[in-house]
Amino acid sequence: MDHPVIYQTLNVKLFIVLIISININSHVIYYNQKDIAQLPSRFRANMINSLTGYKSCNLIATKGIDGTSNLAVFSSVMHLGSSPALLGFILRPLTVRRDTYRHLKEHPFLTVNSVTTELFKKAHQTSAKYDKGDSEFNKVGVTEEYMGLFPTPYVKESPVKIGCRYVNEYEIKENDCRLVVAAIEEVYFEAEMIETDGFLRLERADTVAAMGMDGYALPAFLDRLAYAQPDAPTRSL
Amino acid sequence: MDHPVIYQTLNVKLFIVLIISININSHVIYYNQKDIAQLPSRFRANMINSLTGYKSCNLIATKGIDGTSNLAVFSSVMHLGSSPALLGFILRPLTVRRDTYRHLKEHPFLTVNSVTTELFKKAHQTSAKYDKGDSEFNKVGVTEEYMGLFPTPYVKESPVKIGCRYVNEYEIKENDCRLVVAAIEEVYFEAEMIETDGFLRLERADTVAAMGMDGYALPAFLDRLAYAQPDAPTRSL
Numbered sequence: 001m002d003h004p005v006i007y008q009t010l011n012v013k014l015f016i017v018l019i020i021s022i023n024i025n026s027h028v029i030y031y032n033q034k035d036i037a038q039l040p041s042r043f044r045a046n047m048i049n050s051l052t053g054y055k056s057c058n059l060i061a062t063k064g065i066d067g068t069s070n071l072a073v074f075s076s077v078m079h080l081g082s083s084p085a086l087l088g089f090i091l092r093p094l095t096v097r098r099d100t101y102r103h104l105k106e107h108p109f110l111t112v113n114s115v116t117t118e119l120f121k122k123a124h125q126t127s128a129k130y131d132k133g134d135s136e137f138n139k140v141g142v143t144e145e146y147m148g149l150f151p152t153p154y155v156k157e158s159p160v161k162i163g164c165r166y167v168n169e170y171e172i173k174e175n176d177c178r179l180v181v182a183a184i185e186e187v188y189f190e191a192e193m194i195e196t197d198g199f200l201r202l203e204r205a206d207t208v209a210a211m212g213m214d215g216y217a218l219p220a221f222l223d224r225l226a227y228a229q230p231d232a233p234t235r236s237l
Numbered sequence: 238m239d240h241p242v243i244y245q246t247l248n249v250k251l252f253i254v255l256i257i258s259i260n261i262n263s264h265v266i267y268y269n270q271k272d273i274a275q276l277p278s279r280f281r282a283n284m285i286n287s288l289t290g291y292k293s294c295n296l297i298a299t300k301g302i303d304g305t306s307n308l309a310v311f312s313s314v315m316h317l318g319s320s321p322a323l324l325g326f327i328l329r330p331l332t333v334r335r336d337t338y339r340h341l342k343e344h345p346f347l348t349v350n351s352v353t354t355e356l357f358k359k360a361h362q363t364s365a366k367y368d369k370g371d372s373e374f375n376k377v378g379v380t381e382e383y384m385g386l387f388p389t390p391y392v393k394e395s396p397v398k399i400g401c402r403y404v405n406e407y408e409i410k411e412n413d414c415r416l417v418v419a420a421i422e423e424v425y426f427e428a429e430m431i432e433t434d435g436f437l438r439l440e441r442a443d444t445v446a447a448m449g450m451d452g453y454a455l456p457a458f459l460d461r462l463a464y465a466q467p468d469a470p471t472r473s474l
Binding site: 027028029030031032033036037039041042043044045046047048049050051052053054055056057058076077078079080081082083084085086087088090112114115117120121122124125126127128129130131134139160162167168170172173174175177179181183184185186187188189190191192194195197198199200202203207208209211212213214215216217218219220221222223224225226227228229230231232234237 | 264265266267268269270273274276278279280281282283284285286287288289290291292293294295313314315316317318319320321322323324325327349351352354357358359361362363364365366367368376397399404405407409410411412414416418420421422423424425426427428429431432434435436437439440444445446448449450451452453454455456457458459460461462463464465466467468469471474
């Protein structure tokens, strides 16, 4: 009467083969809310910061009433509206010194400057904790440039430069971050970037994108798609 | 007495040469706030939408109480915090039907699904004005996938899937947009994307970035940089 034993062994083997084949075919990692909360904090920060995809990469310059300029890299600058022309960015909780925020309270003019392949290492270096009186322009080696009558300097090396005025802020009570809203007062960009309908080809100026907390990527243009219509095929512009 | 006439001609010529050389050397386009306000609205929208740089590209799925699912492409999904894990996105003014917003008021679960080179044309097509009862999953041809007990479907084809619960919204009074805040309840991603410290290599899954109102780009990984220290050289991780 050996048959039952043979069947049992066969079942165990089939079960093992099944598990291995599921792992080979899926290769998917899953975390629920409890798993995420229990991850080591640096791992969690890297992972959660990566999930939503690529981010903009810009240097924000501000100037205090003592005349010191500040330059800081941001991956949270976002388009908010074109009429009126508004942008926003996220400021983390004010538990440590935030020169950008303090400056904006003293002098509400900021410049938003695009980051290129030539600039991203210097841009990253602005996140070091320099002394309050130090200007990151000098420390990281980018050129302060005053343009026209605008009272806050631009980054000379940036192909897109946006001069803004602080307008408002919204405290996000879930984590004490702030959404800062700024009005676009003037803009400079390289002429070769613009298409006849106003679209800017960011890749023509080697503009980079940010990834996660500390990653940088160089996008290549894929396509522009025409205004979508129900039941009509998607087509390129 | 011909001299005055000669000088005048010379001045005009010098002036023309000067203008041409400025144009050749600078190649920079400038708009002030008044210029921007006076631009044709489509040109202005294209340009202002492009200024801040690359954006994330995600499909947000929601489900109404009648059981209809909705799928819409968003370029405004942003990281808001990792502890607690939060993301946000911008909703435009509620002057037209916004199925995503209406669904979230009825049933506060949304999924955020990454867009790849394979998906971006279908993702773009979700922006067509389909009838209220139509599901964009069916209309554009992406696969609705229910995972575990999560009540809102995911996009099967997306390599990164985030299950979220609506938490709050902040009305941006400057232009009647809303920042919606959502808590990350679970996440799925392809195992090959993650590095040992939690960073996701988005480019390994062909994740795209959005440009302006209707552009798409494929980023290539450049580098990760170590935590910046004052007066220490910037270095790769």
